[in-house]
Amino acid sequence: MPNVNSGKINLLRIAPPLGASTSMAITFSQLLALSPFHAARVEKIACYHCDEKMRQTKALYVKFNGQQRAVCCHGCMAILQTIERNDMIEDYLAARSMQIDVR
Template sequence: MHLALSQFCDVQFSRFSRFLKREKCLCFHCGESMRKDRALMATFQQQQHPVCCHGCLAVLHAIEKNHLVQDYLRSKVDSQQGKDGA
């Protein structure tokens, strides 16, 4: 059975509107924008943070494992202040 054109358009619009409504978030490590439902969750300093890929997840684990958390956080703050000031 073929859908009438109006029914077809309604179905396509519904899919498109659901796509647009998907929540976005930023990767905790690199700041990349991503869909919240696709984010990986990294435990960093006993808190859950969204990350965009396994690379960012590995970086956060390596930072904690090598006791570089304070340097990393300081670097993030400095980087953020540089973006805000530009």
């Protein structure tokens, strides 16, 4: 954090890896990766319905088939609620189990 009281800004000094030149440049993304607040450090989970990756802190939760499930959006939440309301849980779970992952 910059030292504001002295009127000077202290720059972050990063030691180069062993065997690297002492005049090593650092990119912004490398500097950001060192931050404790970097998004890569946030745990990501998959949406129960569409498998979209999301930050755990941004997930919505819906009770589906007696369990709390994390979903990425209100659309996925509405789909699960509609499936449960129309007693289609068994059909939905059967279709999910037959789904082929093409990634």
